[in-house]
Amino acid sequence: MLYVYTIYQEGSFSKAAEKLYLTQPALSIAVHKIEKSIGMPLFDRKSRPLRLTDAGKIYLDTIQKMRQLELEQEQKLRDIQSLVSGSIHLGGTHYLNAYILPELLVGYNRLYPGVTLHISEDRAEALPEMLGRRELDMTFSCKPEHVEQYLHYPMFEDHVLVAVPRDHPIHQQYGNAALTARQVLEKRHLDPGCPKAPLTWFSDLEFILLSQGNNLHERAWQMFEEAGVCPHIKLMLNQLVTAFHLAEAEMGATFVSDRIIHSYNDRMLYYPLQSPVAARLFYILLPQNAYIPVAVRKLVAYIRERIN
The missing domain is CATH 3.40.190.10 (Periplasmic binding protein-like II)
Known part of the structure; x- marks a missing residue:
């Protein structure tokens, strides 16, 4: 499953093989076995970069759901221990990352040093899509169409x-x-x-x-x-x-x-x-219909308490 997901992310067998520390023939053989077992190709090998076939899209969707279930299981077990630890992946625009979040994240990190923060930066339109794909745990938006799609809390x-x-x-x-x-x-x-x-x-x-x-x-x-x-x-x-x-x-x-x-x-x-x-009016956005770890909930509460 990791092989297929990495090929999808990288857009080519050669780049995926390099990232996975495999030879390209070995990776091709592994994917061919998966395709043979389901009876359909996963990638359109004529396109550059590689594109998923309809079967590949279904396979990838299943992979992402399984990865998310594994992550939620890990988060729930950690939360049972009543320890605020783990990692949070936030996504913001340059405006938010440079002018709104720094003092908030520094203060949160001092309060909960066991939590590792990862920050991505992208355009306002791209970030909610990343949240929807569960590539982020949290992002921010002031656009009503984005706010309505996700669990949201007023921010500033x-x-x-x-x-x-x-x-x-x-x-x-x-x-x-x-x-x-x-x-x-x-x-x-x-x-x-x-x-x-x-x-x-x-x-x-x-x-x-x-x-x-x-x-x-x-x-x-x-x-x-x-x-x-x-x-x-x-x-x-x-x-x-x-x-x-x-x-x-x-x-x-x-x-x-x-x-x-x-x-x-x-x-x-x-x-x-x-x-x-x-x-x-900017909102904190969280994934809809998903388990929200304690570390994320505490970050939401910390931001809303101190933002103004």
Whole structure:
């Protein structure tokens, strides 16, 4: 079973053989025996990378279910011992892994040193799929379609602001509604009396936007469409933090989360937005209809208690 699973992961017999410390002929013979026993091929050997046949998909699904049952058995036995130990595999975007999780994970690790934490980083769209395949024990999302599919717990809220270089002439017209980094850190933008900017104010600006697969990409376009604005796109990239630093360097305006503003930086001014889409509620996501180990449950409780 391990052989078939590894070939599927690696996409070729040669790479799988190398990972399994086998010769390729030995691996081919082993898989051929399995295929002979079930009477059907597991892989379409004409495709590159290798693809599973329909029989292969059924076989792999069974392997994954067996692997998960073995893992749950191990977790349940460990939990009976009342020891908070084991491992947790989390998945987050760069934004979450760099700005939201570090202090939380350090604190949890000090409290439960017997738990090993593994962290993966990927796009917002990919992470729930990884959770669904049980490649992760926990991930995070603010997208309702993802939240509804999994066991979920509210985690934190953030707010999307338009960040514009301080020297841009737009501030001469709308600067009364702009906030400094200090004011954002003081949470002035959350004050009910704080002015909120319509996105039409920024229709002539050049924007640095995140690429597809990022939640802020979807929200930015939703806000542009709501406002009837066709944006001037200077650059598209994958990382929120990179977009923020390029905006600091005066390449253009960008959308940022209020939670990445960690210092009294005077190079940018920030505009709270009128759109309801600018407020995001993030959830912790766990697998649906699966055993949740004590270590994971304690991490959920720790995060929710200390996040704000």
